[in-house]
Amino acid sequence: EADIYQTPRYLVIGTGKKITLECSQTMGHDKMYWYQQDPGMELHLIHYSYGVNSTEKGDLSSESTVSRIRTEHFPLTLESARPSHTSQYLCASRVQGPYNEQFFGPGTRLTVL
Amino acid sequence: AQSVTQPDIHITVSEGASLELRCNYSYGATPYLFWYVQSPGQGLQLLLKYFSGDTLVQGIKGFEAEFKRSQSSFNLRKPSVHWSDAAEYFCAVGSTGANNLFFGTGTRLTVIP
Numbered sequence: 001e002a003d004i005y006q007t008p009r010y011l012v013i014g015t016g017k018k019i020t021l022e023c024s025q026t027m028g029h030d031k032m033y034w035y036q037q038d039p040g041m042e043l044h045l046i047h048y049s050y051g052v053n054s055t056e057k058g059d060l061s062s063e064s065t066v067s068r069i070r071t072e073h074f075p076l077t078l079e080s081a082r083p084s085h086t087s088q089y090l091c092a093s094r095v096q097g098p099y100n101e102q103f104f105g106p107g108t109r110l111t112v113l
Numbered sequence: 114a115q116s117v118t119q120p121d122i123h124i125t126v127s128e129g130a131s132l133e134l135r136c137n138y139s140y141g142a143t144p145y146l147f148w149y150v151q152s153p154g155q156g157l158q159l160l161l162k163y164f165s166g167d168t169l170v171q172g173i174k175g176f177e178a179e180f181k182r183s184q185s186s187f188n189l190r191k192p193s194v195h196w197s198d199a200a201e202y203f204c205a206v207g208s209t210g211a212n213n214l215f216f217g218t219g220t221r222l223t224v225i226p
Binding site for chain 2 (some may be wrong): 004006009033040041042043045048058059090092101102103104105106107109
C-alpha cells in the first residue's frame, strides 16, 4: 500500500543527544518536505528535497540536517538536541507535476529534556 | 508576501449543526488552495483542493469549499457536523512551481452532543 511513514512516533530524549527522525514513502514521489509544527502555529517548512542528492533549507531556520540518498527515504538529524527542539515534526511528499498537493506522514513528537 | 489567515482559533458547534471555517489568503500568483484536517496525534489529511474551474469544490467526508477571488477567501463548509469531525483544520495556499505550501494557524473544531 502506498503510504508515508515516520518513526519514531514519540521520542523523549535528553539534552545533547544525537537523534535521527526517519521518513519513508512508498509512493515514488520525488519531492519531500519536513515541517515543524507547534501548538497554535502554522506549519513551518524546515527542509525540502526535489530528488536524490537534492536538499534545501526551508523558510524556518533549523539546526537540523537532512539527506536524500534514496528516493523513498528522507531522514532528519539533530546532532545535539536541545529543549528548544521540542516540537512535532511532520514529513510530507508530493507527486511530480504542476500541482502542490502534499501527502503527510503521522508525525514525530519530540521532547527534549 | 504569501500568507494565510484563519481568523477563528477555536469553534464549537453542536452535532448536526452546519459549519463554516474561514480562510483568507494573500498570494501574488494564481493560488492553489487546500484544506487539510488533523486529528490528535496524527498527520494532515487532505479534505479538498482547488486548482481552477468550478469555484465550489467537493471533498471527502461531506465537506465543500468555495473559492471567492474577489474576497481572497476559501471557506470550508459542511451542512451537518458529526462528532467525528472534531479535529484541527488547516487552510493552505501554493502555486505552480512553489517550493512548498503556506499554512494558516489552524482552527480547532469542537463538536458537542
